[in-house]
Structures are given as structure tokens and as C-alpha cells.
Amino acid sequence: MTQLATREAAKARQEDVQRRGRRLGWVSLGLGVAQLAAPDTVRRISGVDDSPTTRAVVPLVGARELVHAAGLLTSRRKSVWAWTRVVGDAMDLASLGVAIAHRSGRRRRRLVAVTGAVVGITVVDLLTAVQATRAKKIGSAPTARGSREGGPMELTATTTIRKPPPKVYAFWRDLGNLPTFMAHLEQIRTTGDRTSHWSASAPFGKDVEWDAEIVDEAPGEKIAWRSTGNADVPNAGTVRFVPAPDGVSTEVHVVLSYDIPGGAVGKAVAKYFGEEPHQQLDDDLRRLKQVLETGQVVRSEGAPWGKRARKEFPQRPAQPLSDSELAKGADS
Amino acid sequence: MRANTWAGRNKVKVRDVPDPKILNERDAIVRITSTAICGSDLHLLDGYVPTMQDGDVMGHEFMGEVIEVGQGVDPGRLRVGDRVVVPFPIACGACGACAAELYSCCENSNPNAGIAEKMFGHPVAGIFGYSHLTGGFAGGQAQYARVPFADVGPLKIESDLTDEQVLFLSDILPTGYMGAEMCDIQSTDVVAVWGAGPVGQFAMDSARALGAAKVIAIDKEPYRLQMAERAGHTA
């Protein structure tokens, strides 16, 4: 399944859980209101109208049902609230067991019938709770941290730039331009018509370098490349330049994939990309847009070093830089 | 230079800080002749807006004289010696939002747009002296300020209008005007403005300028109502 299809399926499952949870919420509401508003009727139907204790217990159970109802109807966390219903069912069944043991005849028959109904409800509650818990586990998104053991990581990002596709394409095709906006790249040297030599900054480790080649390209439309030889982190990328509906701009669609190794290098890479690896690529494209639309990566006093800004949060204060800070540059 | 800086919740300090410097080619440095405190500065002061840091220079409503321009500033648009009012949102003039004249939605002027996007669900433009969420730009409650994209935002004042007559173009006059403009005022309309503070006063004047038959000020402070009456509105 593609990533998108997986996400869609998880979403559908989550919606189903929400729907079932809400249904149980309405059941709780009905039971709770009945037990609070007409406790004597409930006691008679259940066959426990002979015990004065139940006069206090039935409304209490009703109040508890209202708590379940409130949780199930208002919270998105259906798994937690479905489990509270299962616990409540267990309490009810235990009380009913005690009541049956002390009664005979018509009252006992009524209690057995009520117990049967509660067992049925318990089964439904249990199924919903289990399903809600499972949907929660499947629905949570994988992060780069999960790839510490190594494996492929795919990143996608998109931006719209107010320049025509041939211009955006030409800027990207001149690979030496990539380090001006891509945070992790130090330098790209063109070594042939389709080949190049890339170097990246720490935390890939010192002097991480690799060769790459363009494997597919259509001028003004698309560039695809991949690393060659013994790259520490084998990687590939595709960028497509699509004319935007406004007739002036270009949609830039980027897909990068990294084959993250296990061990120390893999750990460093995972740490570098952090919890939200997509954020970095998003920021890279934001800077690409700045460069193409305004001429430069935008700097502020708080984030004065362009593409290295992200690593500096909390930032330096938003107050002018001193001469020595400015002279030292990003390494100060 | 001297500058008003944030020093923690409910604390500001006037401190000595370095003079601003050109960081991008289209920057200008402005010697500030007049500056204002905005009602929205209170949200920074009391810690309501996150990402303020100790030492941040505050202020987003200022004007002054251009004393330096970067090499990328079009001399046809701005030169040293020009007298300018600086609008509080920083706008690049080249993105889709700027092309649609929605300068406060500029897509390029906030280097911390990614963080803002995460927090608000959408990015916001750069703003002078208004937290790191809006870019971490030093503000204008200072002797000098750096103005990015100086060939786009700053309004040149070429007449002999005084600072006080034009300073409010930096934020609150357009804010009040926008409120009135959104009402689609007709010549038969009676317009009531709730809140006769500075923005409200400008909204009233704007409503009259846009042709309202009558403008009514509503406030609990007598001095504000008197000010509205002096301007010819009904209190």
C-alpha cells in the first residue's frame, strides 16, 4: 500500500471507532437518564424493588452512566472512554450476581433476563474498546526516530513559486545552487553532464561526501537523481515543475528518499532529521521560494544566518548584531 | 544605540544595544524620528504571545530618515535621505500574496514561517519587533532600525506634514480604516463604533470619510467620548 492509502485506511478506521463510540454514548445517556429519573421503575423491571439498598444504588449507577455518556459523546479519545464502560459493566455484573444469589421466583427470573442483557452490552463495549485501542496504535504516524534500526525514509514537500517553470527548472538544474537553500548540503560540484559530487554538513559525520547522477530529466518539467557508488546514506530524489493554475507560477513537487543504514550513521541521520523530518524539507523549499522570488534567503536579527536558522531555536534575541558577531558569522 | 527591549513578563528595559546593520541586499537602515506604542504591544508585554526572548527590541510603528541602503535597493524607489513611514508588516513585493496586494500575508518575509505554521496552522508574514513567531526582527522603539525589503513597504513623505500627522500610517490608521471599509458604508448609514480608543477614533474618521451619514462613539471613558465629539462625531 502507498503511504497515502495507509493513511486513508487509518482515517476510515478511526471514523468507524468514533461512530461506534458515539452510539455507546447515546446508550449510556438513555440508561443514565432512566435510572436517575425513574429509579423505581428500573428497580421493578430488574426485580430488585424489594431491597432498600437499591434505592440508593440505582441512581448512582445512573450517574455513572452519564459520565460514560459525556466522555463518549464529547471526547475524541474513544478508546479510554470505551474501556471505562467495560469496567462499569464488570461492576454491574458483579452486583447482579450478588442480587441473583439472594432471590428466587419472579424476581430471580427478571434479574437473569437483565443480566443477559448486560452481558450482551458488555460484549459490544469490549469489542468497541479493543477496536478503538487498535485503531489508535495503527493511526499514529511513524517518525524518523522509528528508523533508528535503519530502513527507507521518504520525504515529500511542495511549494508554489511565482516564476515560470523553465526558470525554476534552470535554477535547480544548476546543482551548485542547491546548497543555498537546502540546510544539510554544504556543496555540490558538477563533475560531468549528468554527474556531480555532493558534500553534506555534520551530523552526517565529518566530510560526508558522495557521487550522484541524474537518471532522468525533462527540461522545464522534471529532474530525477540518485547517489552512486558507496554512499554512506544511499539517497535519491525527484523534483517536478508543474505550471500553476494562475498561469505565472510553478508548483515544485519534491520527493526525497534516504536508505538509512543501521548503526552509528543511521542514528546520527535519524537524530538530524528529528521528530519531524518533513519540516526540514518544507523549510528548504520555503528558502528556495525566497531565493527565486526575492533574490536571497531572508534574514532577521533573531535568525541572521539564513538556512542555518532552524538549528538556533531558541534564537539569538531580536536585537542588532555586534560587529564581532557579524564578522564571526554563523559559527559564532 | 538605545532601544526598548523585552526583559521578561511585564518587564521592559531601555538598554544599549549594537546599531543595526544591513543583513540582506534590499535592507535599509532608518534613523527613527517618531515611534509609537501599540495596544497589541501589551500582548507581548504580558507574555500572551509566545516566543519573546529577553533582549528583543520591541515596536512596530515607526518612521524616520533613511541613512543607509543595501546594494539591492532600487534607487528609483528609495535613497539615503528619504523621509519614510514604515508599515509594520514586512512584505517582499514579489510573492503571490504581495502580487495580490495582500502585503500582511507575504509568503517570504518571515524566516521563522515554519514555526508559525506549526503553531497557527498557517504561516504569517514578518513583523517588526513582534516575537520570533513573526520572524525575530528587531523593532522600532529604538534610535535606529533595519528595514528589510526597503524598496517595497516604506512610504515616502515628501510634503511638510509633521511626524504626528503621518506616523499612524504605520499601523493603527489603516487598521481603523480597514474596519470601516469592511462595512461597505452607504451615504444613508448611521455607523456606531464600539470602543473609542485610538483604533476606534480612526475607524470613526474613516467611516465619515467613506460617506457615513452619522457616526456614533460608544465607550465608558468620558475623555474618549469627548475626543470623538471634538472630531465631530456623536457621543
Ligand SMILES: [Zn+2]
Ligand atoms: Zn500596532
Ligand SMILES: [Zn+2]
Ligand atoms: Zn511577499
